[in-house]
Amino acid sequence: MPASPAPTWWTPAVRMGVSIAVAVGVYGVSFGALAVAAGLSVGQAVVLSMLMFTGGSQFAFIGVISGGGTLAAATTAASLLGIRNAVYGVQLNALLRPRAALKPVMAQLTIDESTATALSQPDRAESRRGFWTAGVGVWVMWNLFTLLGALLGSQIGDPAAFGLDGAAVAAFLGLLWPRLKGRDAGAIAVASAFVTLVAVPFVPAGIPIIIAAAVSGALAVAQHRRKP
Amino acid sequence: MTQMWVWVLGACAIAYLTKLSGFLVPDSLLERPWVTTVSAGMTVGLLTSLVTVNTLVTGTAVVLDARIAALAAAAVALWLRAPYIVVVLVGALAAAAVRFAGF
Numbered sequence: 001m002p003a004s005p006a007p008t009w010w011t012p013a014v015r016m017g018v019s020i021a022v023a024v025g026v027y028g029v030s031f032g033a034l035a036v037a038a039g040l041s042v043g044q045a046v047v048l049s050m051l052m053f054t055g056g057s058q059f060a061f062i063g064v065i066s067g068g069g070t071l072a073a074a075t076t077a078a079s080l081l082g083i084r085n086a087v088y089g090v091q092l093n094a095l096l097r098p099r100a101a102l103k104p105v106m107a108q109l110t111i112d113e114s115t116a117t118a119l120s121q122p123d124r125a126e127s128r129r130g131f132w133t134a135g136v137g138v139w140v141m142w143n144l145f146t147l148l149g150a151l152l153g154s155q156i157g158d159p160a161a162f163g164l165d166g167a168a169v170a171a172f173l174g175l176l177w178p179r180l181k182g183r184d185a186g187a188i189a190v191a192s193a194f195v196t197l198v199a200v201p202f203v204p205a206g207i208p209i210i211i212a213a214a215v216s217g218a219l220a221v222a223q224h225r226r227k228p
Numbered sequence: 229m230t231q232m233w234v235w236v237l238g239a240c241a242i243a244y245l246t247k248l249s250g251f252l253v254p255d256s257l258l259e260r261p262w263v264t265t266v267s268a269g270m271t272v273g274l275l276t277s278l279v280t281v282n283t284l285v286t287g288t289a290v291v292l293d294a295r296i297a298a299l300a301a302a303a304v305a306l307w308l309r310a311p312y313i314v315v316v317l318v319g320a321l322a323a324a325a326v327r328f329a330g331f
Contacts, residue, residue, distance in 0.1 A: 012312070019313045023320070044236050051240035054247075061239055071235035075242065082243045089250015091274070094258040094267050098251075107248040112278055119271045163324030166298030169282045170319020173299060176275040177306045185272050192276040200285050208285075212277035213270045220269020221262065 013117065013126040016175070017133025020113050023167040024055075025141020031058055032149025038066035042150040049146035053139060054111050056206055057081040081206030087213055088115040095119065096128050109135030113171075120175040184223045188216045294326040 028049060035045035040062065048058050057078035064074035088110050092098075095118060098106055114135035121127040180189060192212040199208035257263065283299045284290050301322035305315045 016312050019316050023316050040232065040236070044232060048236060048240065051237070052243045054243055057239075057243055061236075071232065075235055075239040078239050079242045079246065082246045085243070085247040086250040087270075087274070089247055090253050091250075091267060091270065093251045093253060094263065097255075103251040104248065107251050108244060110247045110250070116275055116278060119275060163294075163298070163320035163322070163327065165282075165295055166301075166323020167316050167320035169279065169295050169298040169323070170302035170305075170316045172275065172279045172282050173302045173319075174306060174312050174315045176272070176279050179272050179275060188269055188272045189276040192273040193280045196277045196280040197284065197290055200281075200290055201288055203288075205285075205288055209274065209277045209281065212280075213273050216273020216276075217266040217270045219273075220265050223269070224262075224265045 009129075011126060011129055013121050013130035014133045016120075017114075017117050017130050017135075017137050020117060020134050020171045020175075021137025021141050023164065023171045024113050025138050026145055026164055027055065027168075028142040028145030029149035029152075031055065031062070031142075032146040032151070033153050034059070034066070034149075035062045035146075036150045036153050038062040040065075042147070045150040046143065046147055049143045050139075052078065052082075053108060053142070054082050054085055055142070056112075060205065077204065080204045084112075084206055084209045084213075085110050087210060088112075091115060092118060092131065096124065096131060106131070106135075109139060111135070111138065113138050116172060116175040120178055122178075184220075187223070188219050191219055192216050294323040297326040298323040 031049065032042075032045050035048065035058075036042060040048075048061065052058055052061070060081050061074045061078040064077050065071065069077075089107060092106065092110060092115060093103070096106075109131070114131050117134035118127040118131035121130050176189070179185060192215065195215045196208045196212045199211050203211070279299070283295045284292065298319040302315050302319040305318040310318070
């Protein structure tokens with residue numbers, strides 16, 4: 001029997017999106033368990049994953065509460081961490097050029113993983129497939145595992161013990177890799193990593209990424225001007 | 229309990245409006261040539277920053293741990309042109325192995 005060809009929708013961008021959804025979505029189990037431990041109900045934990053849907057902000061929200069902080073402080077921390085999503089929105093809007101009707105849905109799915117998957121594709125069609133696969137994929141996985149973690153609570157161990165934090169590192173490096181072509185891109189990458197590490201101890205989590213993005217944008221303009 | 233719900237939903241609303249604000253930048257602005265230049269630079273910068281944060285940062289501290297092994301192993305896999313899913317698995321295995329070894 002001849003081997004049947006892979007279906008046309010099963011493109012590299014879709015495979016990347018599925019891989020990253022599995023690698024990252026499983027972390028929802030940590031969030032669910034920690035949210036319940038911090039005093040939220042199972043329903044509140046799941047609503048945060050469905051509606052806030054930006055992992056860093058969610059962990060910040062429950063982290064402040066479990067540390068004895070006020071709900072206002074928790075909301076402030078979560079909101080500060082979410083600012084980078086506005087930068088992602090600008091990038092995605094410029095790259096994917098969606099219809100106006102799609103923007104409200106795309107905004108909800110705008111997170112580190114869906115943005116990174118879209119940005120690392122060779123053309124717009126693949127970028128769109130990557131965005132939707134990673135966005136919907138992470139959303140489904142993240143919510144399923146949040147529910148699981150909230151129901152089972154602290155009986156579940158830390159996903160880091162299984163190397164899942166390593167999977168996230170590899171997933172993001174795999175998205176950056178194809179972009180590291182040429183001296184200009186290399187210079188921006190080095191500067192971005194440096195700025196991120198210098199900023200980390202001094203500003204709230206999530207802000208170093210914004211500073212690195214600003215520096216990278218400025219550097220790109222400088223590189224552009226240098227050329228005739 | 230009710231108070232918690234109010235803050236949970238309020239924080240969710242802020243998060244969503246933050247995301248949406250990026251999509252509301254007018255198209256006429258996006259078509260300027262310098263926006264393309266800045267956008268291309270920011271793409272590399274954002275992805276690099278995400279790699280850096282995921283590898284070396286815990287909360288607001290720089291922490292060196294098993295994730296560095298994951299980064300190195302993934303880099304080797306990418307250099308050898310391994311498929312994306314293999315790169316992700318190699319990263320997970322490297323971190324788990326280094327942690328199992330007691331580092």
